[in-house]
Amino acid sequence: MIAIDQKGYYGEFGGAFIPEMLYPNIEELREQYLAIMADDSFEKEFRQLLKDYVGRPSPLYLAERLSEHYQAYIYLKREDLNHTGAHKINNTVGQILMAERLGKKRIIAETGAGQHGVATATVCALKGIECIVYMGEIDIQRQAPNVARMKMLGAEVRPATSGSKTLKDATNEAIRDWINNPEDTHYIIGSVVGPHPYPDMVARFQSVISEEMLWQLKEHTGKEDPDVIIACVGGGSNAAGAYYHYLNKDQVRLVAVEAAGHGIHSGESAATSVLGTKGIIHGSRTLLMQTPDGQIVEPYSISAGLDYPGIGPMHAHLIASGRAEAVSITDDEALASAYFVSKKEGIIPALETAHAFSALDKIEYDSSDVIVVNLSGRGDKDLATFIKHYDRFHK
Amino acid sequence: MIAIDQKGYYGEFGGAFIPEMLYPNIEELREQYLAIMADDSFEKEFRQLLKDYVGRPSPLYLAERLSEHYQAYIYLKREDLNHTGAHKINNTVGQILMAERLGKKRIIAETGAGQHGVATATVCALKGIECIVYMGEIDIQRQAPNVARMKMLGAEVRPATSGSKTLKDATNEAIRDWINNPEDTHYIIGSVVGPHPYPDMVARFQSVISEEMLWQLKEHTGKEDPDVIIACVGGGSNAAGAYYHYLNKDQVRLVAVEAAGHGIHSGESAATSVLGTKGIIHGSRTLLMQTPDGQIVEPYSISAGLDYPGIGPMHAHLIASGRAEAVSITDDEALASAYFVSKKEGIIPALETAHAFSALDKIEYDSSDVIVVNLSGRGDKDLATFIKHYDRFHK
Amino acid sequence: MSRIKKLFQEKKEDILNIYFTAGFPQLDSTEAVILSLEKAGADLIEVGMPYSDPLADGPTIQQSGQVALSNGMTLDILFSQIESTRQKTEIPLVLMGYFNQVMQYGEQQFFDRCREVGIDGLILPDLPIYEYETFYQDMIEQAGLDISFLITPQTSEERILKIDELTRGFLYMVSNSSITGAKKGISDKQVAYFNRINDMQLKNPRLIGFGISDNETFSTACQYANGAIIGSAYINTLKDSKDIRETTLEFVKMVRGESVKV
Amino acid sequence: MSRIKKLFQEKKEDILNIYFTAGFPQLDSTEAVILSLEKAGADLIEVGMPYSDPLADGPTIQQSGQVALSNGMTLDILFSQIESTRQKTEIPLVLMGYFNQVMQYGEQQFFDRCREVGIDGLILPDLPIYEYETFYQDMIEQAGLDISFLITPQTSEERILKIDELTRGFLYMVSNSSITGAKKGISDKQVAYFNRINDMQLKNPRLIGFGISDNETFSTACQYANGAIIGSAYINTLKDSKDIRETTLEFVKMVRGESVKV
C-alpha cells in the first residue's frame, strides 16, 4: 500500500524539517488542508475553475504516428492544453483557494522553468492577490518568455543569485521570504517537495490527472488501466498526478524520467535516482544529490524544470521500494525527442516533457501495451533553446 | 436571413474572382466541400480530433473580476486554450482532412500573426504532409515565436517581401504558389476570406465555437442566447465562428472589432468598416481599403492578425446590412486592454483579442446583459510587443 | 470589324503580342513603347494597367507595376496617354488589368472610356466567366470591345468550348499552369496540350502566353498556335534600357529571329 | 555539570553569545576567532558549520558559509580544529548547523564526535521537536550534549512550554520572525513579546537572537532576557578584518558599550 502516514512519511521519506519560525504556518496548513479540501464549497469552486478556467478535462490523445513508430498504443495526457500550458496550474488553483480560506493576503512561490511561477501569478491575478516569485538568475535567462508572462500578470519576479542560481536556490529564497513573513503569506510550492503537508497536498491537487485517465482510458480502450505510465520528474508533481490513482494497482508500471544532463556521471547531471542519497532538502527527508559531508550538489540539466538536486519523498519511496522504474535522459536525448515529437505529432513539448518521451526509447514493452505519456507542458517557453540547437540535430 | 447563396454570395459580397489557372482547384473544392463535410467518416474524424487533439470543447468562462468591473455578465469563450493557442486550428484540422480526401500532397498557407501558420504546420505534421507557409517579412519579425514554432513543426516559412510585407502580401504569394502548383497542392486559407467556397467552408469549420456556446450558455445562464457577442475581425474567422449559430437570431447583438492602428484617420489603420469601400481582394468581392483608382491601400495595425485591408464577405454583408456593429480600436487601446485583462483575470490575450476586449469600453449595454467575448487566442506570441510598451502604460 | 479581328483575319501565324506595363519605366513612356513596338514589328500590344496586388503576375511584372504606380500612373492618365497615342497608330491595343480597377472606375464608365480612347480588347484575368456572363457581357459587347479569356492545361474540354464561345478576339492560351515569368522553355507535356487544343477546332484564334521569352520559345509556340505573347522578358529588357526605341527594335528582332542581340 | 549550565548558573545577565562561521574568513581562523572572542569577553560561542543551503540564515551568514566551503572546510576538519582549540579554553561552545549535515555524518557518530572534541551544545534549526523527541533525544542526552530550541513570536504558549521542557542549556528566543541579519532595532511589539515570555517563568535561561548588532540592541535585549546572540554583525566585521584579535576585541567592546569604535 503506497500512502502517506500521519506525520507525512512515505515509508522513510518525508516529514517536515523546518525551522521553528515556519512551524505555525506549516502546522496550520497540516491541520486544515484535508478538511478544507473536503469542504463542499472548496470542492465546488476548485472543480469549476478546473473546468472553465483551466480547461479540464485535458484530453487523452491516441498519438497514431508515435504509436506506429514505437509499435505500441501511445496515449498522450494533454496537460500542455491547460491554461498557462502545463500541469502546474492544477496545483496553483487548489492552493490559491486554500490560501484564501486561510485568510492569507500575499503569495510567494519559487519557479524553475517558470511554469509554476506563471501558474501562480495567474491565479493571484484571478484573485487579486499580491504575488512574488523567486527564480534563479540562470532560469530567468533561459526561460525569458515566462518571465515576461509573470510581469504581464502583475507578479514581481525576484532573482535568486546564490548557489547554482536555479530552482534549488529560488526555493531557498522563497523559504527565507516565508520565514520573514510568517503571518500574512502563503507559500505556493510548485511540486511534491517541501515539508509535510506540501507533498501530499500538491499530489492531491494534481491527482485530477489520473482521475481523468481512469475514465478516459476506459472510453478509449475499454479498461481503466494502462500498462505503463511515463512522466518526467523534477520535483515530481506531474508524475505524482499521473500515478496517483494507480499507485496501488501494481499491474500498472510507473516510469519516472529524470534529467541526466550531459550524462549521469559527467558531473553535470540531475539524475537523483542514481546519484542521490538519503538526506534532507527543503524540509523533507528524501533522495538528493549531495557530498559525503551533506553539502547539496549543484545539479545541471538543460531543462530548468528538472534542474533540481532532489525529488519529492513520494518518488524517493516509489523508487527505493521498486514500485517505480527510474530512467535517466541526457540533454541531447531530450532535444532529439522534442524535435521528433514536434514533427510526428504536431505537438511541441516542453523540454521537461521531452525527457519523458525519450523514455520510449529506453524501456521495454510489448506491442499490445497501452502506454500513457504524461504530456506535462508545451514547449513555447523553450523555443529559444530548441532553435539554438536545431542545426545540430538536422544535418 | 443571413446565408450564403449558390454562387458564394452573402448579399452582394463574395463570389470567386480568380484567374482561370485556379479554376479547377476552386471548382473541385466548391463541388465537393459540402458532401465531404457531410460524410460520416469525415465528421467522425473531425470531431475526434477537435476533442482529443485540439482539446474541445473550449470552456465558456464567467470572468468575475471583469464582470464586476464592467457591471455586466462577461463570459469568455476560451479559444486560447485550443492546441496551438487560438481558434485557427479548428479550421486547419478541417481543411487538412479535406485535403486528404481530395488527394492533395502538399499544403500551402498564408499567415499574419503566425497562428494560422502554426496551426497549419501542426496539422501537416500530424498527417505527415509537406507544408509551406508564406508570411510577410514584417510579421516574421514581430511574431518571432511563431516562426520558431513552424520550424519545429517541420514547415518551411517563406517571406513575402512585396507591398507592406504583411498578411495581404503573404496571401498574394500563397495564391501565386497555388497558381504554380495547381494539381497536388491544397491552399489552407486561414480566415473567412478568399474566393468561394473558402469563406463558407472556413466559417463552417469555425462554427463549432458558437455551437458550443449554445449549450454552454444554457448550462451557465439557463438560456442559449447571450445579449452581445464580441469578436475581433482580421479576415473574420473567429468572429464568423462565434456568430455562426446566432446569425439569424436578431435578438443577439453581434459586435465586430477591427484595428484602428494609430487612429482611424491617421493614415495608419486597418479599420476596414469605416475606411473600406466595395471592391475585390483575394478573389472575393467585399469591403476593402483602396484608393479611388482601386489600388489596395497598405494597412497598419500593431496586431499582425488584424493588419489586413479587407474583411471576409460575410462580415461585409453583416456590417453593410446593419446586422453587426463595427467598433474600431487603436493600438494603444488594445495594449491597455491586454495589460488590464492579464492582471484582472490571469489571462494574457493575443493582441488581436485585446482589440475585442477594448470594445467593452465602447459599446452600450445593460447591467443585466450577458456578453460573450470570443477569446480568440493567447498572447504568448505577443510578449515582446507587450514588454516593449509596458512602461508606457505603467507609470 | 475590330482591329483585333482584322489582324487575325489578315495574319494567321507568327503573331507577336507584346505586353508592357503602362507607366514603366517612366510615367510617360507609354506612347514611346507602343510606337516602338509597332515599328519593331509587333502585331498586337497588351497594355498592362499597373496594380498594387497583381495576383496572377510574377515578380518582374509586379515590380514594373510598383514602379509605374510610384511614377504616378493612374487609369485617367493611362486613358489620355492611349487617346493621344491612338492618333498615331492603328495597332490593336488590348488592356490588361485586374477587375477591382474596373469596378472602382465604374464598370460602364470604364468600358465606355476604353472604347473612346481606342482600346480594342480586354484581358481581365480575375474576372471569371460566370461573373462576365451574368453581369458584364452585354456592357462590354455594347461598348464594342473584344475580350480574351484564358485557358490552361487544366481546363476541361467542356469549359474550353464555353470559354471559346464567350471569347471575342483571341484565346489566351496559358502555356503551363504557372504565373508569368515563372518557367522557361516548352516541354513535351505542353506540346501534347497544344496539340489537344489544336484538334478541338475552336472558333477563336489562339495566342500562347507564359514562358515565352526568346526566338526558340516563340517559334515553338507559333508551331502550335497563331502566335504568342511575351511579357516579363520584354519588361526585363526595358528595365535596363537607355533608348526605348532601340531596345524594342532589338528585342523584337531577337524574338523574330531576324538578328541576334549582342 | 555542562559548561553551558555552569555559565548560566554563575551569570544571570548580560550574557553575550557570538556566532561565527567556521572556516571564515580563512580555513584555519577557527581557533583564533574562538580565543579572541573569549579574550574579548564573550560568554558563549556559537560555531557555525558552513552549509550549502542555509535556509534559516540571511545573506551575510550564507556568504560566509560559501567562503568557508570554498576554503575547504569539512566537518572532520572542523572537529579537529575544535579538538585542539579546546585544549586552550573552557568557554562553552555550541555547534550550529543543518540537520542534513548531521545525517550524512551519521547521527550517532556526529554526537559522539561532538562530545569527544569538547562541544557543549547544539543548535539545529531545522530539526523539529517531533523528530528530536522521536529519534534523537536519547542519543543526544547520552552523548551529554545540551540542545537549544528556538521560540518565536508566533510560538504558542503550549508549544513554548513543550520546547522549554525539551531544551537543555538555554532557549534561543528569536526576536522577531525573520531570518538572521534581516532587521534592525527592537520594536514595541517585540518588547511585548519579551515580556510575555518573561512572565511564563520558564525553566531555561533565554538568549535573544536575530537583529542584535550593537550596544543599543544588545542592552535592550539584556533587559528582557539573560543575554543575547549576535551573528551577522560580527561576520560583517570579520570580513574586512586585518587582525582577527583586534577586530574581535573592538567589536565586543562596542557591543558591551565599553568603548565606541572609531
Ligand SMILES: Cc1ncc(COP(=O)(O)O)c(C=O)c1O
Ligand atoms: C512542463 C513541465 N513538466 C515538468 C516539470 C517538472 O516539475 P514536476 O516534476 O513537479 O512535475 C516542470 C517544471 O517546471 C514543467 O514546467
Ligand SMILES: Cc1ncc(COP(=O)(O)O)c(C=O)c1O
Ligand atoms: C488570436 C487571433 N485572433 C484573431 C485573428 C484574426 O483572424 P480572424 O479575423 O480570421 O479571426 C488572428 C489572426 O492571426 C489571431 O491569431
